Amino acid sequence: MSKKILISISQDNDVIVETEDYKGPMCVKDIKQLFNEFLEVDDFEHKAEYYESEEETYSGVISKL
């Protein structure tokens, strides 16, 4: 399993960055980190996966009878 960042650069300086196989806000962190040495990136468009959680964690109590 791998998380992907896809970058398209056109001849007219248009750069589109998209993330794939991410769930939750980690994608924003990774893009910001990647572009940190270039510029501040803050104009994100989020899709449904962004609002899903990264991992399902069980937080209940298991009791043995």
Next chain:
Amino acid sequence: MSTTVKLGLGLLASKGILPKEEMIEVFQECLMELGCINQNNRLIHNGTIIGTLTIKDRIILSMNRANVNQHLQQIEKIRGLFAHRAEVAQKNYIYQREQQINQSKHNLDSYNKLVMELEVEKQVMQNALKRQKKEVCEALKEELIEAAINNGYEVEEISNKNSQVQLQLFRRVY
């Protein structure tokens, strides 16, 4: 897809082309020569804001994507003039460093260390100058690949569609 970012980017000065102070000085001279102004990191030409400058180890111009096309010619002028001026500034910088290093010849260890450091610096500068002379799209691609590798990604360049460069960065999760 989970998130998308759309940017209008121009790489005006490549990373490592000159030490930061010299890079900024040469860049400002180029802007003046071309009738541009850097006002609080806003690049202005003929009273029009072209975009916002981010000056770190390199100089990036970020623009409103809707207006990028009308500024392409100006961007190329800046990049081209900067490449020419930076080449001269590199020679001056290397000459000055060599003069300084020669003064430390009495201490052989220190001298050898400085000579080696300068050789590495020269190589970085030459590579950056080559990149500066490439098309902006190609230069930006190369710098993004370097940044991605430094951030732990594997990079694959995928087929060129409609003159577009496409990069796929992936980080394996185990």
